[in-house]
Amino acid sequence: MNNLQRMPKVSELPDVSFDGVNEPYIPGETLNIxxxxxxxxxxxxxxxxxxxxxxxxxxxxxxxxxxxxxxxxxxxxxxxxxxxxxxxxxxxxxxxxxxxxxxxxxxxxxxxxxxxxxxxxxxxxxxxxxxxxxxxxxxxxxxxxxxxxxxxxxxxxxxxxxxxxxxxxxxxxxxxxxxSFCPSAExxxxxxxxxxxxxxxxxxxxxxxxxxxxxxxxxxxxxxxxxxxxxxxxxxxxxxxxxxxxxxxxxxxxxxxxxxxxxxxxVDFLEKLSKIPDGEWRERSYVECCRPGDRQVYPAHILVRKKGNHLTFENEGTALQDGAMNATYAGWRGSVMVAINQILCWEQSFAMGGALRHITFDPTPGTFTCARFPASVSTAPVQAMEIALYPTYNVLAKMVYSDPEMRKDIMCTGGSSQFPTVFFNGLDQRGDRYAMGLIDPLAGAIGAFSNGDGISTGGQARTPICKIPNIEHTEQLYPLLILYRREIADSGGAGKYRGGLSAEVAFMPHNTEEILHNTVSSGSALPTSIGMMGGYPGVTNIITFSKDTDVLTRMDEGLLFDDLEALGGETIAVPLRQENFSQKAADIFSVTWSGGGGYGEPLEREPSRVAEDVRAYSVTREAAHTVYGVVLDRETGDVNVALTKSLREDRRHKRIQSYEGDVKTLEGELILEVTQNINVRQGDAGKHYCCSRCSADLGAISGNYKEACISENLPLSVSNPLIGDPDRFVDADPLFRQFICPGCGFIVETEICLRDDPFLDDIRLQL
Structure with missing residues (x-):
């Protein structure tokens, strides 16, 4: 991982000319016209x-x-x-x-x-x-x-x-x-x-x-x-x-x-800000692989600071610019603005000029989300810009949660949060050269809301009216045959409210001997569609190449199939950055994109909704039991209420049984609802965080509430059953970290992080 020493922000560089030459163009308060x-x-x-x-x-x-x-x-x-x-x-x-x-x-x-x-x-x-x-x-x-x-x-x-x-x-x-997407550009x-x-x-x-x-x-x-x-x-x-x-x-x-x-x-923007306490909110995510052959992981941070009637956004803590994963100031700023528009300005029909009068963007130049010239930036929208955009939903969601009305506007990270970019090119049956990107992952998924499930293959939040092509249209334009395109059970992040499902598309060459692929992907080792307030992440991107299958024989015999493993051949995990990857006539290329993040503790999801998820093939029986703690009748699929209640209580008890500290309950005045799981109450020693369910003391608001929780470092596969071994792609040691209330055993918050990462100080209030 590249060096993360403290570097100055834009506001700390008064003598630097931000003119769009070697540094990004950043206009001043007045324009020289x-x-x-x-x-x-x-x-x-x-x-x-x-x-x-x-x-x-x-x-x-x-x-x-x-x-x-x-x-x-x-x-x-x-x-x-x-x-x-x-x-x-x-x-x-x-x-x-x-x-x-x-x-x-x-x-x-x-x-x-x-x-x-x-x-x-x-x-x-x-x-x-x-x-x-x-x-x-x-x-x-x-x-x-x-x-x-x-x-x-x-x-x-x-x-x-x-x-x-x-x-x-x-x-x-x-x-x-x-x-022109150049995954190996330096x-x-x-x-x-x-x-x-x-x-x-x-x-x-x-x-x-x-x-x-x-x-x-x-x-x-x-x-x-x-x-x-x-x-x-x-x-x-x-x-x-x-x-x-x-x-x-x-x-x-x-x-x-x-x-x-x-x-x-x-005026509308300022009215909203007036209902929000001053403070800072942070989120952290990661980009994998900045050039072909790279196996490193690069952190990306986003911070929003609210003070009075002003917001400031920063990226301090983000890794240095490197390889071909970077974005410039304008790309980072434009991405953050997407989330601002949708969480704070949606009633204004995409008119956010007034809000921008009260927003400062203060990134750190030289980081990969605010890269200096001449960094490679051709892949910016599918890596650095997305890793700036989607975590911004989480920081804004936590910022507005304390207001009951704005709370309704919360939306977790959506699917395709690191777009699995696949560009294919070659010669078609007429000898004409073609090149195009796979558009299907734009179907994405919408993350869970604070009051309901996300939307399966509901598109990408960054494009409110997006759609994807019909399969037949893609086949008409390019020499390939799409074998299937389908939603994937368990791909949505688990939670009290489940993230939307993502999908998989698989295709093979048709009327051509070879298709060449260039891949630019991240979010394959570590999930980037992260959950919120105890929610779990959606599935990672999965790009699979099945070489020398018997698909042509099966098609000649008129046999149907819906499982790549049944076709035999060699299964290859495609490198995250690969150029001129060759696909022959009997080879199958498959792309699964990330699902939407979940909201809230999965053990609090209504068991009847889990049963309905299983009937609708949105959640598997195995995940219903292991993730949601729901016991279903083997024959009818109905919820066994007694066993479900017992299983969930047992799991919560096991989470806290090894805790040796004292649990103090706060009974003072309720000052603020901070998240679904955290309140602020007035205690004997001042304002303290506490569990919203049992009022267990989680420490003074001047500190990190996570320090008072029970923390568990778990394999990524615990967060989503479809997530594979990260060792396929990265050398880092990623994990799924849970923070559990020591009083009642419910999950307070989760993190996708590296083993050596400190607890993210995601909320710091000024009350």
Missing amino acids: SPKLKLHSKWSDDIDPISYEVIRHNLWNINEEHGATIQRISGSPVAIYAFDLNPSILTEDAEFVFFGPYMQYMSGVTDVQVKWLLENRSDNPGIEDGDMFLANDPWVGAAHQMDVMLICPVFWEGELFCWVTNCLHQHDIGGITPA STFDEGILIPPIKIIENNEIRRDIEELYLRSSRSPEIVALDFRAQMAGNMAAKERILALIKRYGPETIKGVMKKIISTAE
Whole structure:
């Protein structure tokens, strides 16, 4: 593991130029904009409620239609099925009005790019009506090189009125690997072309010289050129509709609605913060393998600090940048913004400009979630950015839990939390070259809620309207045959409320002799869809290769099968980073993605719900007994109430029978409900944590409540029966750590950690 010495945060580097060159671009409080560019800054505060709602919904529809226009013209599976795009509307000075409902982090990186453009292009070459700017430089603001942004200023009577932008993942923009995900890259120089914002459309015409420069590095220039025109059409459609609104209602009214959307969201955000105690909340997760052959594990930390009406996010404790697993400041910030939007701003329809006025992002440069130039960042969205995003749900959930209303918005980590990226390429039956990524893991799973189960194959939370292609469509486009795609029992994290199930897809070559694969995966040794407040994690990613099976013989004989082991052959655990992995005609490639995390103690799940899970093939009989402590009748499947009660009590008793300390019960005033399992009460010695069930004293709020719990270090397989031996992929010693109340034996919290890791100090309140 690389060195984790203390390094300065952005706020501790006042003399460093965060200009998007060697360090990430981080805009200051005021922008240095050329006086050549005139900004439209007049608006009306006198807008009647009906007009406000009509115009607000018009703006929302314009933005959504913007994305749909890109999809219709592109026709790419990336746009149609992966929904790997997002449009945005911003004010003249780059405050968000609306995100689109597609891939959320793509909007999260938009405002910094527009601000860079205002500061660096407003003088030379200038920003004029009819211009559009192309950009994909991650140190300026892109997530990674393939997420290309097209930025369009909207002018009214010679003044910059607002911006419409879109971001679309491109099929290939160069680099050492087809599709431009480069798992063996050691720096950005091994990856696709980097383009800071450049004027590619001038006076409403494409600059041919710039377009040719943009397309030259691509293995698929025709596809990228079509996608560029789809992006251009999306911007033009949104621009024309905004201008039509201005002509109808007047510029000051439209700008007034934009400003009110932002200020309304700000008021709502501040009202929520007023209900939350000051404090700090932390989460820790891990990325495995930063280059081919690597067997190390790299920690990623996220911290949110709430003080008054302000939130600060940090990543201190995250491993140093290394290999090909990194993300830049913009990617990390954009990922964190996804969770903020969904937990704290969901009522505002993706309008989080007001919230951002009260949020500071203060990461540590040089870590792998805030990498300096020239780190490799092409795999950022499926590794460093996801490992920044999904733990943020947990820290925000614990932060808002004390408020009964916001508690309802809690959502555990979802499936595909480290996307099992598989890119396949080769020659099809016509001799044409193809390359594409496996999109099916976008089916993901939604993690458990504070009041109900997660959603099986419910998509990815980062893309609210995501979907996956029909099997037949994939087979039509590429020379492969999909044998099955199915949900997997026990894949959802156990808990009082169970995480959503994930799924498995298996395929073989069809009408081609060979398929070549590049894999970029993590979350295969250690689960990353972690549970919360006693919940267990979802299954890990599982990528399996079955070599020289008898599948062709069975198909010739018309025999059905649903188990790869029945097909014989050699089973190989595919390395997490592998290039040009060859799949022949009788070989089967199988991908299972992670399930949703569970919420709460599994022994508190209603036995009747466990029985129903077994009937629905969501949970196996074995897991019902070993994980949930439920005894089912062998014939009817009904719950044996007496034996279940006895088994659960016995398990809780065994957890605490070796505890030799004294258990003190707190009876003072209830101050705060901290999590489902922890309260704060006023004790003789001040405010103390205590068990929410039995009020056992868990120590002063100035300390870590976990120190007062019984801790158990258990194999990862205890957390989920589908998790295999981590030794297949990593040299580290990961485990499943439980923290148990010494008074009643219920689980207070869980951790996925390494054996030598200290207890995570996940909650530190200021009361």
